[in-house]
Amino acid sequence: MSKIMPPAHPFDTSYLQAGEDGDKLKEECGVFGVTGVADASNFVALGLHALQHRGQEAGGIVSHDPEQGFQSARRFGYVRDNFTSQDVMQTLPGPLAIGHVRYSTAGSKGQTAIRDVQPFFGEFAMGGAAIAHNGNITNANALRRELIERGSIFQSSSDSECIIHLMARSLQRTIPERMEDALRRVEGAFSIVAMTRTKLIGVRDPLGVRPLVLGKIGEGWALSSETCALDIIGAEFIREIAPGEMVVITDKGVESQFPFRPQKPRFCIFEHVYFSRPDSILGGRSVYETREAIGRELAKEAPVEADLVCPVPDSGTPAAIGYSLQSGIPYAMGIIRNQYMGRTFIEPTEQIRNMGVRLKLNVNRALIRGKRVILVDDSVVRGTTSRKIKEMILDAGAKEVHFRIASPPTAWPCFYGVDTPQREKLLAATMSEEEMRDHLQVDSLKFISLDGLYRAVGEAKGRNSDQPQYCDACFSGEYPVIPSDQVEEGFQMKAAE
Numbered sequence: 001m002s003k004i005m006p007p008a009h010p011f012d013t014s015y016l017q018a019g020e021d022g023d024k025l026k027e028e029c030g031v032f033g034v035t036g037v038a039d040a041s042n043f044v045a046l047g048l049h050a051l052q053h054r055g056q057e058a059g060g061i062v063s064h065d066p067e068q069g070f071q072s073a074r075r076f077g078y079v080r081d082n083f084t085s086q087d088v089m090q091t092l093p094g095p096l097a098i099g100h101v102r103y104s105t106a107g108s109k110g111q112t113a114i115r116d117v118q119p120f121f122g123e124f125a126m127g128g129a130a131i132a133h134n135g136n137i138t139n140a141n142a143l144r145r146e147l148i149e150r151g152s153i154f155q156s157s158s159d160s161e162c163i164i165h166l167m168a169r170s171l172q173r174t175i176p177e178r179m180e181d182a183l184r185r186v187e188g189a190f191s192i193v194a195m196t197r198t199k200l201i202g203v204r205d206p207l208g209v210r211p212l213v214l215g216k217i218g219e220g221w222a223l224s225s226e227t228c229a230l231d232i233i234g235a236e237f238i239r240e241i242a243p244g245e246m247v248v249i250t251d252k253g254v255e256s257q258f259p260f261r262p263q264k265p266r267f268c269i270f271e272h273v274y275f276s277r278p279d280s281i282l283g284g285r286s287v288y289e290t291r292e293a294i295g296r297e298l299a300k301e302a303p304v305e306a307d308l309v310c311p312v313p314d315s316g317t318p319a320a321i322g323y324s325l326q327s328g329i330p331y332a333m334g335i336i337r338n339q340y341m342g343r344t345f346i347e348p349t350e351q352i353r354n355m356g357v358r359l360k361l362n363v364n365r366a367l368i369r370g371k372r373v374i375l376v377d378d379s380v381v382r383g384t385t386s387r388k389i390k391e392m393i394l395d396a397g398a399k400e401v402h403f404r405i406a407s408p409p410t411a412w413p414c415f416y417g418v419d420t421p422q423r424e425k426l427l428a429a430t431m432s433e434e435e436m437r438d439h440l441q442v443d444s445l446k447f448i449s450l451d452g453l454y455r456a457v458g459e460a461k462g463r464n465s466d467q468p469q470y471c472d473a474c475f476s477g478e479y480p481v482i483p484s485d486q487v488e489e490g491f492q493m494k495a496a497e
Protein backbone atom coordinates (compact mmCIF):
# COMPACT_ATOMS: atom_id res chain seq x y z
CA MET A 1 0.00 0.00 0.00
CA SER A 2 1.46 3.36 -0.94
CA LYS A 3 1.49 6.28 1.44
CA ILE A 4 0.23 8.91 -0.94
CA MET A 5 -1.65 11.47 1.06
CA PRO A 6 -4.89 12.82 -0.37
CA PRO A 7 -4.91 16.38 -1.62
CA ALA A 8 -7.03 18.99 0.14
CA HIS A 9 -10.63 19.12 -1.04
CA PRO A 10 -10.76 21.80 -3.72
CA PHE A 11 -14.48 22.26 -3.38
CA ASP A 12 -14.50 25.83 -4.61
CA THR A 13 -15.76 25.08 -8.09
CA SER A 14 -18.84 23.12 -8.97
CA TYR A 15 -19.83 21.52 -12.20
CA LEU A 16 -23.44 20.79 -11.70
CA GLN A 17 -24.97 21.55 -15.04
CA ALA A 18 -27.07 18.47 -15.48
CA GLY A 19 -29.25 18.36 -12.44
CA GLU A 20 -30.16 22.00 -12.30
CA ASP A 21 -32.03 21.96 -15.58
CA GLY A 22 -35.55 20.68 -15.38
CA ASP A 23 -35.63 20.36 -19.16
CA LYS A 24 -32.54 18.17 -19.60
CA LEU A 25 -32.02 14.44 -19.63
CA LYS A 26 -30.20 13.47 -16.48
CA GLU A 27 -27.50 10.86 -16.10
CA GLU A 28 -28.40 8.78 -13.10
CA CYS A 29 -25.17 7.80 -11.48
CA GLY A 30 -21.43 8.05 -11.17
CA VAL A 31 -19.22 5.40 -9.60
CA PHE A 32 -15.69 5.57 -8.24
CA GLY A 33 -13.36 3.24 -6.34
CA VAL A 34 -9.77 3.28 -5.08
CA THR A 35 -7.46 0.66 -3.62
CA GLY A 36 -3.89 0.63 -2.37
CA VAL A 37 -3.67 4.15 -0.93
CA ALA A 38 -3.92 5.45 2.61
CA ASP A 39 -7.33 6.87 3.50
CA ALA A 40 -8.89 5.75 0.25
CA SER A 41 -12.25 7.30 1.17
CA ASN A 42 -10.78 10.82 0.84
CA PHE A 43 -9.83 10.04 -2.76
CA VAL A 44 -13.26 8.58 -3.36
CA ALA A 45 -14.91 11.75 -2.02
CA LEU A 46 -12.83 13.81 -4.46
CA GLY A 47 -13.63 11.45 -7.32
CA LEU A 48 -17.33 11.64 -6.56
CA HIS A 49 -17.13 15.42 -6.41
CA ALA A 50 -15.69 15.40 -9.96
CA LEU A 51 -18.57 13.11 -11.00
CA GLN A 52 -21.25 15.20 -9.34
CA HIS A 53 -22.72 16.14 -12.75
CA ARG A 54 -23.78 12.46 -13.02
CA GLY A 55 -26.01 12.65 -9.96
CA GLN A 56 -26.76 15.30 -7.36
CA GLU A 57 -29.47 13.73 -5.28
CA ALA A 58 -27.41 11.62 -2.91
CA GLY A 59 -24.05 9.97 -2.45
CA GLY A 60 -22.44 7.21 -0.45
CA ILE A 61 -19.06 5.72 0.37
CA VAL A 62 -18.12 2.29 1.73
CA SER A 63 -14.58 1.65 2.97
CA HIS A 64 -12.72 -1.30 4.41
CA ASP A 65 -10.00 -1.27 7.01
CA PRO A 66 -8.31 -4.49 8.19
CA GLU A 67 -8.96 -3.60 11.85
CA GLN A 68 -12.28 -1.82 11.69
CA GLY A 69 -13.88 -3.83 8.89
CA PHE A 70 -16.46 -2.33 6.51
CA GLN A 71 -17.81 1.15 7.22
CA SER A 72 -20.29 3.18 5.26
CA ALA A 73 -21.82 6.64 5.07
CA ARG A 74 -24.77 7.57 2.87
CA ARG A 75 -26.17 11.05 2.62
CA PHE A 76 -28.61 13.17 0.62
CA GLY A 77 -27.19 16.14 -1.26
CA TYR A 78 -23.88 17.16 -2.75
CA VAL A 79 -20.57 15.46 -2.03
CA ARG A 80 -19.02 18.79 -1.01
CA ASP A 81 -21.64 19.22 1.70
CA ASN A 82 -21.42 15.68 3.07
CA PHE A 83 -18.00 14.15 2.61
CA THR A 84 -15.60 16.90 3.56
CA SER A 85 -15.78 17.05 7.34
CA GLN A 86 -13.31 15.07 9.41
CA ASP A 87 -16.26 13.84 11.49
CA VAL A 88 -17.56 11.88 8.52
CA MET A 89 -14.31 10.98 6.78
CA GLN A 90 -12.72 9.59 9.96
CA THR A 91 -15.50 7.02 10.08
CA LEU A 92 -14.41 5.67 6.66
CA PRO A 93 -10.84 4.42 7.25
CA GLY A 94 -8.76 2.01 5.23
CA PRO A 95 -6.92 1.53 1.96
CA LEU A 96 -9.95 0.38 -0.07
CA ALA A 97 -13.15 2.34 -0.72
CA ILE A 98 -15.87 2.76 -3.31
CA GLY A 99 -18.54 5.40 -3.78
CA HIS A 100 -21.58 6.38 -5.76
CA VAL A 101 -23.45 9.56 -6.66
CA ARG A 102 -27.04 9.18 -7.57
CA TYR A 103 -29.88 10.76 -9.41
CA SER A 104 -32.74 8.31 -9.10
CA THR A 105 -34.93 6.85 -11.76
CA ALA A 106 -35.17 3.17 -10.97
CA GLY A 107 -36.39 3.03 -7.41
CA SER A 108 -38.49 5.43 -5.45
CA LYS A 109 -38.36 8.28 -7.93
CA GLY A 110 -38.81 11.71 -6.46
CA GLN A 111 -38.74 10.51 -2.86
CA THR A 112 -35.54 8.61 -2.43
CA ALA A 113 -35.14 6.99 0.96
CA ILE A 114 -31.67 6.73 2.45
CA ARG A 115 -31.92 2.96 1.99
CA ASP A 116 -31.93 3.55 -1.80
CA VAL A 117 -28.59 5.34 -1.66
CA GLN A 118 -25.65 3.22 -2.86
CA PRO A 119 -23.20 1.53 -2.45
CA PHE A 120 -25.23 -1.50 -1.36
CA PHE A 121 -23.62 -3.96 1.01
CA GLY A 122 -24.13 -7.70 1.47
CA GLU A 123 -22.62 -10.12 3.98
CA PHE A 124 -21.86 -13.52 2.43
CA ALA A 125 -20.38 -16.71 3.84
CA MET A 126 -16.99 -15.80 2.36
CA GLY A 127 -17.10 -12.17 3.60
CA GLY A 128 -18.77 -8.87 2.83
CA ALA A 129 -19.07 -7.08 -0.49
CA ALA A 130 -20.30 -3.65 -1.53
CA ILE A 131 -21.44 -2.61 -5.01
CA ALA A 132 -22.06 0.70 -6.76
CA HIS A 133 -23.99 0.51 -10.03
CA ASN A 134 -24.31 2.97 -12.91
CA GLY A 135 -26.93 1.96 -15.45
CA ASN A 136 -30.32 0.38 -15.32
CA ILE A 137 -31.46 -3.23 -15.14
CA THR A 138 -34.24 -3.68 -17.68
CA ASN A 139 -35.51 -7.00 -16.28
CA ALA A 140 -35.39 -5.89 -12.63
CA ASN A 141 -39.14 -6.32 -12.01
CA ALA A 142 -39.08 -9.95 -13.13
CA LEU A 143 -35.91 -10.66 -11.14
CA ARG A 144 -37.31 -8.98 -8.05
CA ARG A 145 -40.55 -10.98 -8.22
CA GLU A 146 -38.62 -14.22 -8.58
CA LEU A 147 -36.21 -13.37 -5.76
CA ILE A 148 -39.00 -12.36 -3.38
CA GLU A 149 -40.86 -15.59 -4.15
CA ARG A 150 -37.71 -17.48 -3.24
CA GLY A 151 -37.38 -15.67 0.09
CA SER A 152 -35.19 -12.63 -0.54
CA ILE A 153 -36.00 -9.61 1.61
CA PHE A 154 -35.37 -6.36 -0.23
CA GLN A 155 -34.24 -3.31 1.72
CA SER A 156 -34.60 -0.73 -1.05
CA SER A 157 -36.67 -0.03 -4.13
CA SER A 158 -33.57 0.12 -6.34
CA ASP A 159 -33.08 -2.22 -9.30
CA SER A 160 -29.41 -2.54 -8.33
CA GLU A 161 -30.24 -4.43 -5.13
CA CYS A 162 -31.21 -7.44 -7.28
CA ILE A 163 -27.50 -7.98 -7.92
CA ILE A 164 -26.76 -8.45 -4.19
CA HIS A 165 -29.63 -10.96 -3.83
CA LEU A 166 -28.60 -12.87 -6.95
CA MET A 167 -25.06 -13.05 -5.53
CA ALA A 168 -26.43 -14.34 -2.22
CA ARG A 169 -28.19 -17.19 -4.06
CA SER A 170 -25.23 -18.15 -6.22
CA LEU A 171 -23.42 -21.39 -5.37
CA GLN A 172 -20.03 -20.13 -6.57
CA ARG A 173 -17.14 -20.06 -4.10
CA THR A 174 -15.73 -16.55 -4.47
CA ILE A 175 -17.36 -13.13 -4.56
CA PRO A 176 -16.14 -12.27 -8.07
CA GLU A 177 -17.53 -15.61 -9.30
CA ARG A 178 -20.85 -14.93 -7.58
CA MET A 179 -20.93 -11.50 -9.17
CA GLU A 180 -20.36 -13.01 -12.62
CA ASP A 181 -23.14 -15.49 -11.91
CA ALA A 182 -25.51 -12.73 -10.84
CA LEU A 183 -24.72 -10.46 -13.77
CA ARG A 184 -25.39 -13.23 -16.30
CA ARG A 185 -29.04 -13.03 -15.18
CA VAL A 186 -29.19 -9.27 -15.52
CA GLU A 187 -30.30 -7.46 -18.69
CA GLY A 188 -29.69 -3.82 -19.50
CA ALA A 189 -26.80 -1.52 -18.74
CA PHE A 190 -24.29 -1.81 -15.93
CA SER A 191 -20.96 -0.28 -15.14
CA ILE A 192 -20.20 -1.50 -11.64
CA VAL A 193 -17.52 -0.75 -9.10
CA ALA A 194 -17.50 -3.26 -6.24
CA MET A 195 -15.27 -4.25 -3.34
CA THR A 196 -14.57 -7.07 -0.97
CA ARG A 197 -12.15 -6.94 1.98
CA THR A 198 -9.18 -7.24 -0.35
CA LYS A 199 -10.39 -6.68 -3.89
CA LEU A 200 -11.57 -3.76 -5.98
CA ILE A 201 -13.75 -5.02 -8.84
CA GLY A 202 -14.93 -3.28 -12.00
CA VAL A 203 -17.42 -4.74 -14.49
CA ARG A 204 -19.04 -3.44 -17.66
CA ASP A 205 -22.02 -4.98 -19.44
CA PRO A 206 -21.34 -6.73 -22.76
CA LEU A 207 -22.66 -3.77 -24.79
CA GLY A 208 -20.58 -1.30 -22.73
CA VAL A 209 -23.47 1.17 -22.62
CA ARG A 210 -22.13 3.26 -19.73
CA PRO A 211 -18.47 4.25 -19.34
CA LEU A 212 -15.91 2.89 -16.85
CA VAL A 213 -12.17 3.60 -16.78
CA LEU A 214 -9.09 2.36 -14.98
CA GLY A 215 -6.45 4.62 -13.45
CA LYS A 216 -3.19 4.23 -11.56
CA ILE A 217 -2.32 6.21 -8.47
CA GLY A 218 1.10 5.48 -6.97
CA GLU A 219 1.08 1.77 -6.10
CA GLY A 220 -2.70 1.83 -6.05
CA TRP A 221 -5.51 1.73 -8.60
CA ALA A 222 -8.71 3.61 -9.28
CA LEU A 223 -11.91 2.86 -11.20
CA SER A 224 -14.14 5.69 -12.32
CA SER A 225 -17.11 6.50 -14.51
CA GLU A 226 -15.02 9.18 -16.23
CA THR A 227 -11.40 10.22 -16.57
CA CYS A 228 -12.07 13.71 -15.13
CA ALA A 229 -12.37 12.07 -11.71
CA LEU A 230 -8.96 10.42 -12.13
CA ASP A 231 -7.48 13.86 -12.83
CA ILE A 232 -8.76 15.34 -9.59
CA ILE A 233 -6.90 12.75 -7.47
CA GLY A 234 -3.76 12.86 -9.60
CA ALA A 235 -4.25 9.36 -11.02
CA GLU A 236 -2.96 8.40 -14.45
CA PHE A 237 -5.58 7.24 -16.95
CA ILE A 238 -4.58 3.72 -18.01
CA ARG A 239 -7.46 2.53 -20.22
CA GLU A 240 -11.19 2.04 -20.53
CA ILE A 241 -12.63 -1.15 -19.07
CA ALA A 242 -13.76 -3.00 -22.21
CA PRO A 243 -17.42 -3.90 -22.82
CA GLY A 244 -18.08 -7.25 -21.14
CA GLU A 245 -14.86 -7.10 -19.12
CA MET A 246 -14.46 -7.75 -15.41
CA VAL A 247 -11.28 -6.57 -13.66
CA VAL A 248 -10.33 -7.81 -10.22
CA ILE A 249 -7.68 -5.65 -8.57
CA THR A 250 -5.64 -6.89 -5.60
CA ASP A 251 -2.23 -6.00 -4.19
CA LYS A 252 -0.83 -8.31 -6.90
CA GLY A 253 -2.21 -6.19 -9.73
CA VAL A 254 -5.10 -6.19 -12.21
CA GLU A 255 -6.63 -9.45 -13.47
CA SER A 256 -8.91 -9.18 -16.47
CA GLN A 257 -11.53 -11.62 -17.72
CA PHE A 258 -14.49 -11.63 -20.10
CA PRO A 259 -17.19 -13.72 -18.42
CA PHE A 260 -20.16 -12.84 -20.63
CA ARG A 261 -21.23 -13.87 -24.11
CA PRO A 262 -19.50 -11.37 -26.41
CA GLN A 263 -21.71 -8.86 -28.21
CA LYS A 264 -21.08 -5.96 -30.52
CA PRO A 265 -20.50 -2.90 -28.28
CA ARG A 266 -23.19 -0.20 -28.20
CA PHE A 267 -21.80 2.64 -26.10
CA CYS A 268 -24.26 5.46 -25.31
CA ILE A 269 -23.73 8.10 -28.00
CA PHE A 270 -25.36 10.71 -25.77
CA GLU A 271 -22.37 10.50 -23.39
CA HIS A 272 -20.43 12.23 -26.18
CA VAL A 273 -23.10 14.88 -26.69
CA TYR A 274 -24.02 15.80 -23.16
CA PHE A 275 -23.59 13.50 -20.15
CA SER A 276 -19.82 13.23 -19.81
CA ARG A 277 -17.74 16.17 -18.74
CA PRO A 278 -15.95 17.98 -21.60
CA ASP A 279 -12.58 17.40 -19.90
CA SER A 280 -13.06 13.61 -19.91
CA ILE A 281 -11.62 11.25 -22.52
CA LEU A 282 -14.00 8.87 -24.30
CA GLY A 283 -12.88 6.45 -26.99
CA GLY A 284 -9.37 7.95 -26.98
CA ARG A 285 -10.56 11.48 -27.70
CA SER A 286 -11.50 14.42 -25.47
CA VAL A 287 -15.22 14.94 -25.09
CA TYR A 288 -14.62 18.63 -25.76
CA GLU A 289 -13.05 17.88 -29.17
CA THR A 290 -15.93 15.60 -30.08
CA ARG A 291 -18.47 18.27 -29.15
CA GLU A 292 -16.60 20.83 -31.22
CA ALA A 293 -16.69 18.36 -34.14
CA ILE A 294 -20.44 17.99 -33.61
CA GLY A 295 -20.78 21.79 -33.93
CA ARG A 296 -18.72 21.77 -37.15
CA GLU A 297 -20.87 18.99 -38.60
CA LEU A 298 -24.01 20.89 -37.61
CA ALA A 299 -22.74 24.02 -39.38
CA LYS A 300 -22.15 21.96 -42.56
CA GLU A 301 -25.59 20.36 -42.39
CA ALA A 302 -27.62 23.38 -41.29
CA PRO A 303 -26.03 26.69 -42.33
CA VAL A 304 -27.88 29.96 -41.86
CA GLU A 305 -26.97 33.61 -42.36
CA ALA A 306 -26.53 35.29 -38.99
CA ASP A 307 -24.37 37.74 -37.01
CA LEU A 308 -23.53 35.70 -33.90
CA VAL A 309 -23.25 32.11 -32.68
CA CYS A 310 -24.13 31.84 -28.98
CA PRO A 311 -24.11 28.71 -26.82
CA VAL A 312 -26.85 27.85 -24.38
CA PRO A 313 -24.48 27.50 -21.44
CA ASP A 314 -22.73 25.47 -20.39
CA SER A 315 -23.25 22.25 -22.26
CA GLY A 316 -23.84 23.90 -25.66
CA THR A 317 -20.52 25.74 -25.54
CA PRO A 318 -18.09 23.41 -27.37
CA ALA A 319 -20.62 22.73 -30.15
CA ALA A 320 -21.23 26.47 -30.54
CA ILE A 321 -17.48 27.05 -30.85
CA GLY A 322 -17.36 24.31 -33.52
CA TYR A 323 -20.30 25.87 -35.36
CA SER A 324 -18.63 29.27 -35.29
CA LEU A 325 -15.27 27.93 -36.50
CA GLN A 326 -16.89 26.06 -39.38
CA SER A 327 -19.26 28.84 -40.45
CA GLY A 328 -16.98 31.81 -39.83
CA ILE A 329 -19.79 33.53 -37.90
CA PRO A 330 -18.40 35.15 -34.73
CA TYR A 331 -18.85 33.30 -31.44
CA ALA A 332 -20.20 35.29 -28.51
CA MET A 333 -21.30 34.66 -24.95
CA GLY A 334 -24.77 36.01 -25.54
CA ILE A 335 -26.19 34.19 -22.54
CA ILE A 336 -24.45 34.23 -19.18
CA ARG A 337 -25.01 31.49 -16.67
CA ASN A 338 -25.04 32.16 -12.96
CA GLN A 339 -22.57 29.52 -11.76
CA TYR A 340 -23.61 29.94 -8.16
CA MET A 341 -27.26 28.98 -8.36
CA GLY A 342 -26.64 25.69 -6.60
CA ARG A 343 -29.27 25.24 -3.94
CA THR A 344 -29.84 28.92 -3.22
CA PHE A 345 -33.60 28.61 -3.34
CA ILE A 346 -34.41 25.26 -1.84
CA GLU A 347 -38.03 26.21 -1.28
CA PRO A 348 -38.60 29.06 -3.70
CA THR A 349 -41.63 31.26 -3.36
CA GLU A 350 -44.16 31.33 -6.17
CA GLN A 351 -42.79 34.69 -7.31
CA ILE A 352 -39.23 33.32 -7.50
CA ARG A 353 -40.34 30.08 -9.17
CA ASN A 354 -42.05 32.07 -11.91
CA MET A 355 -38.73 33.65 -12.79
CA GLY A 356 -37.76 30.16 -13.99
CA VAL A 357 -34.85 30.10 -16.34
CA ARG A 358 -33.96 33.75 -15.56
CA LEU A 359 -32.67 32.59 -12.20
CA LYS A 360 -29.74 30.89 -13.86
CA LEU A 361 -29.43 32.41 -17.33
CA ASN A 362 -29.24 36.07 -18.31
CA VAL A 363 -28.93 37.63 -21.75
CA ASN A 364 -25.99 39.85 -22.57
CA ARG A 365 -28.16 42.63 -24.03
CA ALA A 366 -25.35 44.79 -25.36
CA LEU A 367 -24.21 41.91 -27.58
CA ILE A 368 -27.60 40.70 -28.73
CA ARG A 369 -29.47 43.89 -29.60
CA GLY A 370 -30.27 44.16 -33.32
CA LYS A 371 -28.45 40.88 -34.17
CA ARG A 372 -29.44 37.70 -36.00
CA VAL A 373 -28.52 35.08 -33.39
CA ILE A 374 -27.78 31.35 -33.77
CA LEU A 375 -28.35 29.59 -30.44
CA VAL A 376 -26.58 26.23 -30.08
CA ASP A 377 -27.93 23.80 -27.49
CA ASP A 378 -27.12 20.13 -26.86
CA SER A 379 -30.68 18.79 -26.97
CA VAL A 380 -34.37 19.59 -26.88
CA VAL A 381 -36.33 17.44 -24.45
CA ARG A 382 -39.67 19.03 -23.51
CA GLY A 383 -38.84 22.30 -25.21
CA THR A 384 -39.90 24.40 -22.22
CA THR A 385 -36.43 25.87 -21.59
CA SER A 386 -35.75 26.47 -25.29
CA ARG A 387 -38.92 28.52 -25.53
CA LYS A 388 -38.05 30.64 -22.51
CA ILE A 389 -34.53 31.25 -23.76
CA LYS A 390 -35.90 32.35 -27.12
CA GLU A 391 -38.20 34.83 -25.36
CA MET A 392 -35.29 36.24 -23.36
CA ILE A 393 -33.22 36.71 -26.52
CA LEU A 394 -36.06 38.46 -28.34
CA ASP A 395 -36.78 40.65 -25.28
CA ALA A 396 -33.15 41.69 -25.43
CA GLY A 397 -33.73 43.03 -28.95
CA ALA A 398 -32.45 40.21 -31.21
CA LYS A 399 -33.64 40.53 -34.81
CA GLU A 400 -33.78 36.78 -35.54
CA VAL A 401 -33.35 33.60 -33.47
CA HIS A 402 -32.12 30.36 -35.07
CA PHE A 403 -31.83 27.22 -32.94
CA ARG A 404 -29.20 24.63 -33.86
CA ILE A 405 -29.26 21.43 -31.80
CA ALA A 406 -26.18 19.23 -31.31
CA SER A 407 -28.18 15.99 -31.14
CA PRO A 408 -30.94 14.51 -33.29
CA PRO A 409 -34.53 14.92 -32.03
CA THR A 410 -34.97 13.03 -28.73
CA ALA A 411 -38.11 11.07 -29.51
CA TRP A 412 -37.73 7.97 -27.30
CA PRO A 413 -37.08 7.43 -23.59
CA CYS A 414 -33.85 5.92 -22.33
CA PHE A 415 -34.07 2.79 -20.18
CA TYR A 416 -30.35 2.33 -19.66
CA GLY A 417 -29.55 4.69 -16.83
CA VAL A 418 -30.76 8.12 -17.90
CA ASP A 419 -33.79 9.90 -16.56
CA THR A 420 -36.12 10.75 -19.44
CA PRO A 421 -39.70 11.97 -19.38
CA GLN A 422 -42.38 9.59 -20.64
CA ARG A 423 -42.47 9.41 -24.40
CA GLU A 424 -45.53 11.64 -24.84
CA LYS A 425 -43.71 14.46 -22.95
CA LEU A 426 -40.83 14.48 -25.43
CA LEU A 427 -41.43 17.26 -27.93
CA ALA A 428 -39.95 15.26 -30.80
CA ALA A 429 -42.19 12.26 -30.09
CA THR A 430 -45.28 14.08 -31.24
CA MET A 431 -44.03 16.85 -33.54
CA SER A 432 -42.09 17.11 -36.77
CA GLU A 433 -39.11 19.47 -36.96
CA GLU A 434 -41.28 22.13 -38.59
CA GLU A 435 -43.98 21.73 -35.94
CA MET A 436 -41.34 22.10 -33.23
CA ARG A 437 -40.05 25.27 -34.90
CA ASP A 438 -43.58 26.60 -34.92
CA HIS A 439 -44.10 25.60 -31.28
CA LEU A 440 -40.88 27.30 -30.19
CA GLN A 441 -41.67 30.30 -32.44
CA VAL A 442 -38.13 30.67 -33.73
CA ASP A 443 -36.99 31.72 -37.19
CA SER A 444 -35.41 28.34 -37.85
CA LEU A 445 -34.74 25.10 -35.98
CA LYS A 446 -32.38 22.36 -37.14
CA PHE A 447 -31.05 19.24 -35.44
CA ILE A 448 -27.86 17.42 -36.39
CA SER A 449 -28.71 14.24 -38.33
CA LEU A 450 -27.96 10.83 -36.81
CA ASP A 451 -25.40 10.21 -39.57
CA GLY A 452 -23.84 13.61 -38.90
CA LEU A 453 -23.56 12.79 -35.20
CA TYR A 454 -21.89 9.47 -36.01
CA ARG A 455 -19.43 11.24 -38.31
CA ALA A 456 -18.62 13.74 -35.55
CA VAL A 457 -17.86 10.98 -33.03
CA GLY A 458 -15.42 9.43 -35.50
CA GLU A 459 -17.46 7.09 -37.72
CA ALA A 460 -16.42 8.43 -41.13
CA LYS A 461 -19.23 6.64 -42.98
CA GLY A 462 -21.93 7.62 -40.53
CA ARG A 463 -24.27 5.18 -38.89
CA ASN A 464 -24.20 1.57 -39.98
CA SER A 465 -27.94 0.96 -40.02
CA ASP A 466 -27.62 -2.83 -40.06
CA GLN A 467 -25.35 -2.87 -37.03
CA PRO A 468 -25.24 0.54 -35.35
CA GLN A 469 -21.92 1.22 -33.66
CA TYR A 470 -23.53 3.00 -30.68
CA CYS A 471 -26.71 2.94 -28.65
CA ASP A 472 -28.82 5.74 -30.10
CA ALA A 473 -32.23 4.44 -29.00
CA CYS A 474 -33.45 7.80 -27.69
CA PHE A 475 -33.09 9.15 -31.24
CA SER A 476 -33.83 6.09 -33.37
CA GLY A 477 -36.20 4.04 -31.17
CA GLU A 478 -33.97 1.01 -31.87
CA TYR A 479 -33.22 -0.45 -28.44
CA PRO A 480 -30.17 -2.75 -28.29
CA VAL A 481 -31.68 -4.55 -25.28
CA ILE A 482 -35.45 -4.99 -25.12
CA PRO A 483 -36.64 -3.04 -22.06
CA SER A 484 -38.75 -5.96 -20.85
CA ASP A 485 -39.98 -4.35 -17.62
CA GLN A 486 -41.21 -1.31 -19.51
CA VAL A 487 -42.80 -3.40 -22.27
CA GLU A 488 -44.61 -5.36 -19.56
CA GLU A 489 -45.84 -2.04 -18.17
CA GLY A 490 -47.25 -1.05 -21.56
CA PHE A 491 -44.37 0.73 -23.32
CA GLN A 492 -44.85 0.48 -27.11
CA MET A 493 -41.63 -0.32 -28.96
CA LYS A 494 -41.15 1.13 -32.44
CA ALA A 495 -42.75 -1.07 -35.07
CA ALA A 496 -40.23 -2.95 -37.25
CA GLU A 497 -39.80 -1.32 -40.65
Ligand code: SF4
Nearest residue numbers: 268414471472473474
Ligand atom coordinates in the same frame (compact mmCIF):
# COMPACT_ATOMS: atom_id res chain seq x y z
S1 SF4 B 1 -31.12 5.51 -25.13
FE1 SF4 B 1 -29.96 7.41 -25.51
S2 SF4 B 1 -29.30 8.13 -23.50
FE2 SF4 B 1 -29.94 5.99 -23.27
S3 SF4 B 1 -28.08 4.79 -23.48
FE3 SF4 B 1 -29.00 4.89 -25.51
S4 SF4 B 1 -28.10 6.72 -26.48
FE4 SF4 B 1 -27.68 6.83 -24.29
